[in-house]
Amino acid sequence: MEAQIGFKIMPYQDHICSQILFAKYSQSNQDWSAIYIQKTPQHALTYIYTKYERFKEVCLMKFKFNDKIKFIQLDNENFSKYNLPSKDKAQITRVMLFSNYGITIEQNQPLMDTLGKLNIGLIMEDSEKQYEYIVPHQLLQDGECYESNIPLKFQRHESKVFRTVKLIINNESQDLDQYQDRIHEFPLNFDNL
Numbered sequence: 001m002e003a004q005i006g007f008k009i010m011p012y013q014d015h016i017c018s019q020i021l022f023a024k025y026s027q028s029n030q031d032w033s034a035i036y037i038q039k040t041p042q043h044a045l046t047y048i049y050t051k052y053e054r055f056k057e058v059c060l061m062k063f064k065f066n067d068k069i070k071f072i073q074l075d076n077e078n079f080s081k082y083n084l085p086s087k088d089k090a091q092i093t094r095v096m097l098f099s100n101y102g103i104t105i106e107q108n109q110p111l112m113d114t115l116g117k118l119n120i121g122l123i124m125e126d127s128e129k130q131y132e133y134i135v136p137h138q139l140l141q142d143g144e145c146y147e148s149n150i151p152l153k154f155q156r157h158e159s160k161v162f163r164t165v166k167l168i169i170n171n172e173s174q175d176l177d178q179y180q181d182r183i184h185e186f187p188l189n190f191d192n193l
Helices: 041-045 049-053 086-101 111-117 137-142
Strands: 003-012 034-038 057-065 068-073 122-126 132-134 145-158 166-169 172-175
Touching: 003 041, 003 049, 034 041, 034 137, 041 057, 041 172, 049 057, 086 111, 111 122, 111 137
Parallel strands: 068 122
Antiparallel strands: 003 034, 003 057, 034 132, 057 145, 122 132, 145 166, 166 172
């Protein structure tokens, strides 16, 4: 089986501690408390501006998942609907997991935490035709189901939050020219990441 590869924009740190980086924080919806990793670097880059709001340096982290995690892809047109409540999406997911895979998750059990105990993550639609991995916190904190590296680092402008002033690819700084305000459109050869 081909390795599952994913990408995520993360705060940049010289030394990555997976226990802290992938810690579970209080969320209003316990069913969906997990780490969301995009299947393509292009999709991941669309999230760079949400990280720039809180961090001056961010990176594109590349994940290569191994056989210690099993991914189940669930396809349902309702998953990408923003107006459908999360609890309804969780119920649809529970029904699909039971009917298609025989996996029972009770209503009072947090969906992703319970799947984590089974070493299972999900692949679901984030937006139309854009898929992402949904990985339980514990599986990433343990660090046993993946390898990771950081092929790209970004620095934002000191005061202009949505402006990128530095892009570093494999430790080499790149000229950004007209892409400073739309780094997600920067022409990159993603095959070499």
